[in-house]
Amino acid sequence: MITVNQTEHLFHLHNGRISYLLYIMESGQLGHLYFGKALNPNGSYRHMIEKSHRPMTTYFTEGDLYTSYEHLCQEYPCYGTSDYRYPALEIQGIDGSRICKLEYQNYCIIKGKKPLPGLPATYTEEKNEADTLEIIMKDPYRNLEVTFSYTIFYDFDVITRSVRFFNYGNEPIFLNRAMSMSIDMPDSHYQSLQLSGSWSRERYIKIRDLEPGITSISSTRGHSSHQHNPFLALKRSSTTEQHGEVYGFSLIYSGNFLAQIEVDNYQILRIMLGINPFGFQWKLKPKTDFFTPEAVMVYSENGLNGMSTQFHRLYRKRLARGYWRDRERPVLLNSWEAVQFDYTEDTLLQFAKKAKDCGIELFVLDDGWFSTRNDDKKGLGDWIANPAKLPNGIEGLAEKLEELGIKFGLWFEPEMVNKDSDFFRSHPDFLIQTPGRSLSHGRNQYVLDFSRPEVVDAIYKQMDSLLSKAKISYIKWDMNRSISECYSAAYPPDQQGEIFHRYILGVYKLHERLIQAFPKLLIESCASGGGRFDAGMIYYSPQGWVSDNSDAIERLKIQYGTSLVYPFSCMGAHVSACPNEQVGRRTPIETRGAVAYTGAFGYELDLNQLNEQEIETVKQQIVFYKNNRNLIATGDFYRLLSPFEENFAAWEIVQPNGKYALVTVTRILSESNGPYRRLPLCGLLKEQEYSIQSKYLSYCAYGDELMQYGLILEDKSSGQIIDGSGGCQDFFSIIYIIRAK
Numbered sequence: 001m002i003t004v005n006q007t008e009h010l011f012h013l014h015n016g017r018i019s020y021l022l023y024i025m026e027s028g029q030l031g032h033l034y035f036g037k038a039l040n041p042n043g044s045y046r047h048m049i050e051k052s053h054r055p056m057t058t059y060f061t062e063g064d065l066y067t068s069y070e071h072l073c074q075e076y077p078c079y080g081t082s083d084y085r086y087p088a089l090e091i092q093g094i095d096g097s098r099i100c101k102l103e104y105q106n107y108c109i110i111k112g113k114k115p116l117p118g119l120p121a122t123y124t125e126e127k128n129e130a131d132t133l134e135i136i137m138k139d140p141y142r143n144l145e146v147t148f149s150y151t152i153f154y155d156f157d158v159i160t161r162s163v164r165f166f167n168y169g170n171e172p173i174f175l176n177r178a179m180s181m182s183i184d185m186p187d188s189h190y191q192s193l194q195l196s197g198s199w200s201r202e203r204y205i206k207i208r209d210l211e212p213g214i215t216s217i218s219s220t221r222g223h224s225s226h227q228h229n230p231f232l233a234l235k236r237s238s239t240t241e242q243h244g245e246v247y248g249f250s251l252i253y254s255g256n257f258l259a260q261i262e263v264d265n266y267q268i269l270r271i272m273l274g275i276n277p278f279g280f281q282w283k284l285k286p287k288t289d290f291f292t293p294e295a296v297m298v299y300s301e302n303g304l305n306g307m308s309t310q311f312h313r314l315y316r317k318r319l320a321r322g323y324w325r326d327r328e329r330p331v332l333l334n335s336w337e338a339v340q341f342d343y344t345e346d347t348l349l350q351f352a353k354k355a356k357d358c359g360i361e362l363f364v365l366d367d368g369w370f371s372t373r374n375d376d377k378k379g380l381g382d383w384i385a386n387p388a389k390l391p392n393g394i395e396g397l398a399e400k401l402e403e404l405g406i407k408f409g410l411w412f413e414p415e416m417v418n419k420d421s422d423f424f425r426s427h428p429d430f431l432i433q434t435p436g437r438s439l440s441h442g443r444n445q446y447v448l449d450f451s452r453p454e455v456v457d458a459i460y461k462q463m464d465s466l467l468s469k470a471k472i473s474y475i476k477w478d479m480n481r482s483i484s485e486c487y488s489a490a491y492p493p494d495q496q497g498e499i500f501h502r503y504i505l506g507v508y509k510l511h512e513r514l515i516q517a518f519p520k521l522l523i524e525s526c527a528s529g530g531g532r533f534d535a536g537m538i539y540y541s542p543q544g545w546v547s548d549n550s551d552a553i554e555r556l557k558i559q560y561g562t563s564l565v566y567p568f569s570c571m572g573a574h575v576s577a578c579p580n581e582q583v584g585r586r587t588p589i590e591t592r593g594a595v596a597y598t599g600a601f602g603y604e605l606d607l608n609q610l611n612e613q614e615i616e617t618v619k620q621q622i623v624f625y626k627n628n629r630n631l632i633a634t635g636d637f638y639r640l641l642s643p644f645e646e647n648f649a650a651w652e653i654v655q656p657n658g659k660y661a662l663v664t665v666t667r668i669l670s671e672s673n674g675p676y677r678r679l680p681l682c683g684l685l686k687e688q689e690y691s692i693q694s695k696y697l698s699y700c701a702y703g704d705e706l707m708q709y710g711l712i713l714e715d716k717s718s719g720q721i722i723d724g725s726g727g728c729q730d731f732f733s734i735i736y737i738i739r740a741k
């Protein structure tokens with residue numbers, strides 16, 4: 001999959017569907033040539049390099065008035081020599097100079113893919129799944145070696161990239177900016193698409209037209225954030241869900257990030273993704289190395305949905321890992337929205353019994369079980385059961401749940417402390433805090449300094465002691481505040497720029513230790529809902545709580561936006577109580593189920609408060625989900641109607657063989673005397689006859705009709721779904737089952 005043209009100094013990564021071309025410039029720098037639909041592997045492409053004389057620029061070779069880094073498409077631009085756009089790399093020597101000039105040394109091709117030490121990354125299971133090109137460059141002046149890794153997968157239309165820096169010199173070199181990827185695209189006629197929002201309305205789709213200058217999203221909060229997701233796409237203005245060109249760029253990282261697009265005045269577009277340079281500086285000591293997080297780049301000519309399919313398949317199969325990767329996830333009941341901090345062992349056992357009767361497989365005890373925690377003011381850091389609530393401890397409760405025949409899951413917030421805790425009293429120096437300055441709190445809590453191995457170790461020991469003794473098969477890993485006053489007492493002044501990154505490495509380390517010690521433990525990540533819902537976390541937690549907003553109608557947008565990059569198998573989605581805790585909305589239980597099915601499904605309410613009919617519905621929902629969860633987790637996903645654009649949200653999940661599909665249609669508000677509606681489906685077999693069934697409708701049609709003419713949303717007998725006259729209400733969902741005959 002990697003062709004090297006020695007004469008042209010050109011590297012071509014291809015898999016029959018996509019091509020990525022880079023070359024070595026005469027000056028030794030790495031140039032970018034092409035990323036997109038597959039080109040002929042035998043082609044010669046150096047003529048594609050465009051350059052011309054431009055006034056008011058600087059040229060790096062005497063006598064040459066054509067070759068300026070400012071006007072060449074580059075692969076990993078460095079600061080300092082004739083490129084005035086923002087660089088991917090900026091270094092600094094102890095002499096204060098920030099100039100860097102990388103020169104090509106050699107390359108090698110590796111079968112498969114190497115892991116990234118201490119960082120989450122995509123992987124291969126067999127060597128022939130992917131090829132990796134390593135290009136080794138050097139700044140001879142600083143004795144800095146830079147290795148660029150590019151992996152192309154046979155089965156996925158992605159290129160992954162990361163960079164390793166090694167200091168061969170005798171003096172430290174500071175990395176002020178070390179992005180994971182950068183590409184100069186030959187035109188800028190794109191719109192950028194980002195996933196942005198805030199707590200409880202995460203990952204809304206935002207599209208902007210690009211103009212000369214900088215467009216960026218980022219996080220400075222110490223986690224990837226509710227505000228912006230570490231992902232950007234470039235789409236043509238004519239690109240739709242199913243048609244047209246789109247590039248997707250996703251960073252496998254959970255800390256501060258920057259995703260930036262720069263359009264220059266000659267219509268060249270530079271896109272880069274990596275650790276946010278703001279607040280970052282890494283002291284690369286002599287004979288040490290530094291790895292950037294991995295960036296994943298997707299090209300699709302099949303619209304946004306085509307891009308999502310590539311991300312979903314890759315992240316499901318070669319980013320998620322371990323025991324739970326391919327296993328059906330348990331239907332769970334979480335205690336939080338039902339009781340918050342207020343419960344006894346008896347209350348919990350009643351919940352669990354009812355849950356078991358309904359077919360729920362896992363009972364998750366959320367916040368409030370430890371120390372003296374009866375509100376959010378105390379206890380974080382002391383991971384020992386509160387005897388007033390749990391007289392038999394966590395072991396005793398777990399034992400009783402096992403006897404009931406239901407698995408047990410437990411909530412932790414490992415990275416945080418309350419000052420009112422024994423852990424803080426014995427380790428007041430374990431916080432992230434700046435000496436001599438006041439320290440801000442969030443939700444009355446403070447951030448532990450996970451950049452220090454001894455802090456991670458102290459928390460690991462507490463968790464290990466519980467997990468080793470009690471039958472715990474799941475943990476919910478919460479994280480409810482961002483980092484402020486960032487500083488670590490354990491590092492010297494010239495390493496304080498490392499703390500944000502070292503912090504997240506500590507978070508990864510604790511995850512890794514737990515996974516190694518308890519390989520069957522299912523970890524669900526959560527950060528006040530979706531504050532750290534990113535590709536980095538998927539490597540450790542195959543599912544994550546998408547948002548604290550559990551209202552089915554709000555979830556339409558949140559899950560729809562999230563699905564741009566992340567598969568349903570990763571999205572924790574629960575049926576919660578009515579009226580909804582966050583927005584007070586009343587939605588039918590069928591709608592709450594239909595929206596939550598497309599995720600790692602569960603309930604978050606007091607089942608004892610439901611009437612008999614509702615309990616019957618819950619039981620049926622669980623049976624339906626169990627029958628379909630394999631399809632939901634592994635099927636191909638299609639977005640059909642966008643809640644960002646219409647009064648409807650609709651999506652479809654199709655078995656990869658095209659023989660079975662589920663279509664979920666939700667109408668947000670009732671319509672009076674609405675139009676006829678048809679919904680063209682995707683991914684079916686043209687010549688296959690299907691039976692179509694919903695609660696209100698049943699007919700047969702061939703795949704071509706369903707994909708061309710569309711599924712008929714109207715039920716002609718009762719007028720359900722499209723016609724208000726049929727007595728239907730707001731917030732109405734319907735599921736269509738499409739089965740090959």
Ligand code: DGJ
Nearest residue numbers: 336366367526528529548
């Ligand atoms: C925030 C989480 O997102 C909620 O689901 C819940 O676990 C609370 N924290 C508990 O404090």
